[in-house]
Every structure is written in structure tokens, then in C-alpha cells.
Amino acid sequence: MNQTIGDPARSPDGLLVADRADAGGDKAPRGVPSMIPPIVATVVFPPVGLVSLVSAIGYRRSVREGNPSVTQAVRARDWATYAFGAALTTLIVAGIAAFLLLNDHAVLRAYFDLDSLKKSLPDIAGAFVDNLTISIIAEVGIIVWALILAVGRSMPGRAYAPIRLLVVGYIDLFRALPGLLTILLIGFGLPATGIDFFASMSLYQTGAIALVVVYGAYVAEIFRGAMDAIPSGQLAAARSLGFGYFGAMRHIILPQAIRSTLPSLLNWYISVLKDTSLLSVLGLVEGLTTARIQVTFISNLTPLVGVSLCFLVVTLPLSRLTDYIIVRSARKRQGKA
């Protein structure tokens, strides 16, 4: 294991010349590593620090004895880096902990009061179901609407120029406006039309419509990009089999486009879910609003932490899922290519 380098491999200044060939290029250490990171790490986070200290000392001794080992050198350096990272993490966690404990645990109590959490969480979670429901309904609407927009935008030929222009105008407009503004315009605008159909809509409905209007514009661009990336031979093949333009879109082109945009769609869903809290400006008492109301009642920020937990429970796994899908499809492509 402890592969030692004999004299022939050593350069006159005592540095390892066999490093590159032996331990794989840049990773191999040159010269004697500094003792400072292991010592600092030992102070900050002993479990890792001590190991790195021991391996650093071991390596130094082997150098002093004129018998430096590459394995030891690599291990010493890896442990030093590892110890540095562990020390940094420890410091940050300790810093946060100190902040929480500051002023007789005042910060801790302000954010993490278990009693307040127990009392407020059921209401918050109940209201957060609204966020989930609206976001899921909106997401379905967004995908359908975005597909329509994307197809409208990619219609071929001069005759469709007005339609393309209309779609481009829509997409540009709603991507240019702050989402909150659109939500206000639609949320208050639709009921104010006085038209029965709109006036009788619930907050859920107008809110979902507002989200569809805004996010449809973004997601349409994603679909368009995916459709552009599909080779033209696909459409030609579909048409030559007798598919009409829309049939070819529906059965051949769009299924491929949706597949390739799945990770982006998941990411956008996370945004939609987060932005359901914007609907509070319309008077919707969703999760975040409920938490804010509770904060004013109990003069404690714990309900905000509670609603944070609600969001995280949904969004964090989705983020991981997105990464997993990306990695998997990349691996699939590489494997087959």
C-alpha cells in the first residue's frame, strides 16, 4: 500500500518527480504541504482535524526521513482539503447557532418557538393546500396554453404571419411585465368587467388564470425552443404518412418536445408554486398570508418558518427530481450515442 519512491525517482531538491506519472498529474502534491489547515481544523472541528493532522505529520516525517510516499502525500493533501471544508462548515453552522442564541436565545425564540409552531402549523398547512391546488391547476393550464402559443408561433408560411405576430406580441408583453402587476390587472380586472361569467369567478379561478397568463408566455418559449430542436425530417415523415399539420404536431412533434422539456417544466412548476403566494394581493388567504396573520397575533416569526417548511417539503424533492431526470437523460444519450 505505502508505495515508496526510491532515490532514482527523486529530484535533487527533494521534490517528487514521479508524482505526475504515478499519482495522476495535477492531483499529485508537489513539495511539503502546509501544516496550517490541519491545525486550524483541529481547533475548529477536531474529529476531521485530528485525522488530517496525523496524516500531515506522518507525511512530513516520511519526507524528513528521505523516504517520501506518494500515497501518504495524496492522503495528507486530501485530508487537509477535507478538513478545511469541514472547518468552514463548522464555523458557518456555529455562527448561525451563535446568532440564534444571541441575546438570551431571543433570535431562536423568534424563529423556532416549538409551541407557536405546533399551534400555527395546522392552519398554515391547511391554507397551503390552496397554494398546492392552485399551482397544480395553473400548471395544467400553463402547459396547455403554452403548447397552443408555441404551435401558433411556429406556424409556417406567410399566411400565418398575423397569427405569429399576435403570439409574439403576447409572449413579449407578459414576459416584460412584473408578474405581480399582471396578477393585479387580471385578478381585479376580470371581476370588474361586470360580465357575469368573470364577475362570478372565485379568487382561486382568477388567480389561476393570472398565473396561466403570465407563465404561459415563459413556458411557450421553452416549448418553441424544443420544437425548433426537432429535426425537420420528423415533420416531413409525419406529413408523408398523411398527418395534417396539426395532427403531426399533436402526435409526433409535441410529444417529443414535451419529453425534452420535462426538467424545465418541473423547474417552472416550482416557480409557479412559489408565486401562488403573490395571489395574496388579491385577498386570497393562502399559506403565506395565513402565516403572516399569525405572526401579527403572536408577535413571533415561527409561523413564517412553518410555511417555509410547507414550501420546502414540496420544492426540494422536485429540485432533486429535476436533477435526477437531467442526469439520467444525459446518461442515456451518452450510452446510446
Next chain:
Amino acid sequence: MSFVKLEKVGKTYGAINVLKDLDLRVDKHEVVCLIGPSGCGKSTMLRCINGLEGIQHGKIFIGDLEVSSPIVDMNAVRRRVGMVFQHFNLFPHMTAIENVMVAQRRVLGKEKQTARDIAFRLLSRVGLEKEIDKYPEALSGGQQQRVAIARTLAMSPQALLLDEITSALDPELVGEVLEIVRELAHEGMTMLLATHEMSFAREVATRVCFVAEGRIYEEGPAEKILSDPDLPKTQAFLRRLVESHRL
């Protein structure tokens, strides 16, 4: 009676005049091979016949229907004339059998089981009964092209347009695809095919058309055109083929 007929067809891409007053007839049960240098317009001609490209002048008839007329339902026409492409263009998100089923189901409105039976029969016929559940990327080029042929045959076309269907294949895979075309020819399928495989043209073609100057420059039986053409451009083309050992 001619099944495919082109009359004085003109096709331009911007300033490029690809087809100029082109006349062509393909009778029922004929196998017509289009040959000619790269860029002479063979693919363009096939795409125009199938309505994938519009034409600027002239008329195209399929059967007794003028398909270049603006009032014709091209989708219906395409069901009668199948096309197979150089790069297969299989649908990558579907298995082999789904590729063969999708148009039967969505265009012809057949029942799933009926479509599946037909697809299985056709895939077996092209020797792929073991590969029906594989996705295109898991198939070799020759297998993909055979799926593509089965996919086209599933629409029961009355004629086939084949655009250099073996030129994207490794040499050892060309034979398995040509074998299928050969069989179709013997069954009397009307075919118009662009090809660089002169020996194959000699074997199956009832007529060979040399395309140059945007029209059928010279045509006749394979024996004549490929051995002893009358016109200078055809002779020059053949000479080049002989020099590059492709004839």
C-alpha cells in the same frame, strides 16, 4: 395508364431554378430509377410529388387526380403515395411497432389491435419480428430503414417514393434493405426511386432516368442508359462513376 405524371413542372428555391419544365411518367407496376449528380434535383422531385414542397409551374397527377391543384386534399393524396427517406426519420419516442402503428391509428382511425396486427405482419415481413419493441436508437441503420419501409407500407400506398434509402447505411447493411425493395418490385409495386446504387438500378429498374439541367435529360431501359447512353452529360456522369469504381 400512368400512375404518376409530371407535366412541365417548374420548381425554384429563391433564385435557384431546380426543376425546369420537367416531364415524367411512371406507369403502374413500373420501377423507375432516378440517377444523376448530387444536387441535380432528385430529392426535390420526389418531395414535390408527395406535396412536401409546392411547385411554381406545371401539373402533377397521381392517378387521375391533379395533386398540384390547390383544391386537392394533400393529406389524402399522401396516404396513396408513401415516401421513405434517406435518413429514415423514424419517430424516436416510439418503439418500432408504435412507429408502424401511429399513422394507422391517428390518420386512418384503425382500432389499436387491428393496427398492431398489421404492424406486426409488416415488421415480420421485413425480418424484424424480434425487434418490434425496440426504440429506433437501439436499432442498426439497416433495421431502422426497414422499420421505415414497414411504416410506409402500413398505409397501403399505391406507389412508393424512395429517396436514396441506402445512402446513409454502412455498406454491409445496404443488402438487407435492397432485398425488400427487390421483393416489392417483384410484387408489382409502383416505385420511383432516387439511387446511387447503379447495379441495383440495373437489376430492378424498368426504366432509368438521368436527371440534369432540371429535367429528365435522358431516359430508357437500364441496359441502355447505364451502358451506352446517347447524350454527352449522361456519358460524362457514367465516366465519372467508372473512374470512382462505382459502376
